[in-house]
Amino acid sequence: MFENFSRAGYIIIIIFILGATFLSQQPYAREYGKKLYLGIAVQKEIYWAKLSGWAVSNASGVYTKISGGLKGGGEPVKTTVDQNTNQNKNSIFQNILQK
Numbered sequence: 255m256f257e258n259f260s261r262a263g264y265i266i267i268i269i270f271i272l273g274a275t276f277l278s279q280q281p282y283a284r285e286y287g288k289k290l291y292l293g294i295a296v297q298k299e300i301y302w303a304k305l306s307g308w309a310v311s312n313a314s315g316v317y318t319k320i321s322g323g324l325k326g327g328g329e330p331v332k333t334t335v336d337q338n339t340n341q342n343k344n345s346i347f348q349n350i351l352q353k
Contacts, residue, residue: 277283 278287
């Protein structure tokens with residue numbers, strides 16, 4: 255993202271951040287900060303309501319897809335791992351016996 259930035263670009267960004275930080279601490283910026291916070295809080299509530307609605311409507315579909323795979327999904331993997339482990343042990347013992 256910032257591959258083509260020069261030092262001047264970085265300095266301008268740093269000055270902007272420091273200036274915003276300084277100005278936000280001033281007494282006359284308090285009202286603007288309150289308005290900004292209230293606006294963000296309202297938007298957050300709207301976003302949260304949409305997200306919770308989406309989660310409720312899609313939760314059952316996602317859960318059934320996941321739970322079906324998890325119910326029997328562990329056993330075949332364990333069996334395969336055990337078989338591979340036994341095969342590796344047998345091949346190691348055969349190599350030792352050959353030497």
